[in-house]
Amino acid sequence: MPDITIDRAAPVYDVAVIGSGAAGLAAAVFAALDGAKVLVVERTDHVGGTSALSGGTVWAPMTRTGATVNGGDSRADVSAFLDSAVGNFGDKAMREAFLDAAPEAIATLEDRTKVAFRPCPKHPDYEWDHPHPTLNGRAIEPVPYDTRAMGKLRELVRPPIAEFTVLGGMNIDRIDIGHLLNRYKSPASFLHVAKLVARYMHDRARYGRHARLVMGAALIGRLIDTAMDLGIDLVRSTSVAALDSDAGEVTGLQLSAGGRTARVAVKGGVILATGGFGRSQAPSPIFSHSSGKEASGSRALPTDGKSWLAKLSFALLATHRDLPDRARQSA
Ligand SMILES: Cc1cc2nc3c(=O)[nH]c(=O)nc-3n(C[C@H](O)[C@H](O)[C@H](O)COP(=O)(O)OP(=O)(O)OC[C@H]3O[C@@H](n4cnc5c(N)ncnc54)[C@H](O)[C@@H]3O)c2cc1C
Numbered sequence: 001m002p003d004i005t006i007d008r009a010a011p012v013y014d015v016a017v018i019g020s021g022a023a024g025l026a027a028a029v030f031a032a033l034d035g036a037k038v039l040v041v042e043r044t045d046h047v048g049g050t051s052a053l054s055g056g057t058v059w060a061p062m063t064r065t066g067a068t069v070n071g072g073d074s075r076a077d078v079s080a081f082l083d084s085a086v087g088n089f090g091d092k093a094m095r096e097a098f099l100d101a102a103p104e105a106i107a108t109l110e111d112r113t114k115v116a117f118r119p120c121p122k123h124p125d126y127e128w129d130h131p132h133p134t135l136n137g138r139a140i141e142p143v144p145y146d147t148r149a150m151g152k153l154r155e156l157v158r159p160p161i162a163e164f165t166v167l168g169g170m171n172i173d174r175i176d177i178g179h180l181l182n183r184y185k186s187p188a189s190f191l192h193v194a195k196l197v198a199r200y201m202h203d204r205a206r207y208g209r210h211a212r213l214v215m216g217a218a219l220i221g222r223l224i225d226t227a228m229d230l231g232i233d234l235v236r237s238t239s240v241a242a243l244d245s246d247a248g249e250v251t252g253l254q255l256s257a258g259g260r261t262a263r264v265a266v267k268g269g270v271i272l273a274t275g276g277f278g279r280s281q282a283p284s285p286i287f288s289h290s291s292g293k294e295a296s297g298s299r300a301l302p303t304d305g306k307s308w309l310a311k312l313s314f315a316l317l318a319t320h321r322d323l324p325d326r327a328r329q330s331a
Pocket of ligand 1: 018019020021022023024041042043044046047048049050051052053054055056057058059238239240273274275276
């Protein structure tokens with residue numbers, strides 16, 4: 001992932017992605033896997049957004065990874081569960097599209113990129129009072145990632161929140177916590193913890209932080225490393241000052257960073273992946289259930305100006321015919 005300044009951006013890209021969380025990086029990676037020349041625009045200095053701070057658990061039913069702990073799940077059961085849990089808060093067609101695409105999308109990431117998942121041995125569906133919930137299999141989590149081979153790009157990953165670390169910055173996941181709790185009861189756990197702490201001390205002295213990423217940060221590290229392999233361009237600390245459009249279609253971006261500006265043409269499409277709806281000040285034009293009240297992610301990064309977001313959303317809606325009717329109506 002060439003980490004470039006805006007004056008080094010190419011004049012033309014096939015796809016531009018705004019936002020470098022899991023959604024944005026995954027979109028960028030899938031586009032690049034299809035041969036597109038891709039630019040990722042990130043407003044902050046770090047890559048990964050709220051995704052890098054998160055547990056990184058992905059709810060993706062019917063994957064082959066999930067099937068290793070629960071081979072008895074079925075598409076009909078998942079559909080019935082989602083229909084009951086989501087009800088009228090979302091379109092059934094969108095849910096079905098998600099269920100159709102999720103297993104193949106995860107398999108593509110696992111087969112063609114550095115992204116790797118493992119099943120959660122016990123991770124019940126959050127909404128248990130609906131038909132056909134499962135104890136495991138639908139939730140998968142990123143495998144920890146050793147970023148030492150990434151060189152300086154390792155520093156791009158947004159640092160973790162204190163709540164997910166111990167000893168002032170040692171990254172731990174669910175499995176590590178189990179070993180930490182058992183460290184004086186089990187020789188295997190003691191060894192696991194001893195290796196973990198030794199590695200953390202080493203990384204801290206050498207790189208200034210733990211180079212072994214877990215959970216959401218591992219997913220972001222894996223996506224950045226993949227994006228690097230695929231030659232995806234990244235501009236950080238960069239705002240989209242304006243959108244260029246022609247006959248109702250978005251044709252390019254005007255970028256602004258540190259007092260400099262640049263204009264790039266985008267032939268294939270602009271993907272809005274700026275996250276943060278949970279901390280937006282007003283309802284989203286796309287997601288009608290976004291109330292403007294802060295949602296689960298009190299640690300989530302806020303978006304910048306809502307008006308900017310709405311403007312871009314409207315521009316995208318004008319050119320995107322596949323969005324649900326409700327979204328087009330609200331535009
Ligand atoms: C502590 C915590 C734990 C969580 N655990 C889980 C979990 O285990 N599983 C789960 O599914 N969800 C979890 N979540 C929720 C999850 O993290 C978010 O829903 C998810 O990260 C959103 O991803 P995203 O890519 O859409 O946005 P983000 O990851 O927030 O990325 C958006 C990016 O866009 C950038 N950006 C914003 N505006 C602009 C702009 N104008 N121009 C350029 N860039 C811009 C931001 O700086 C950011 O880097 C958790 C949340 C928190 C806070």
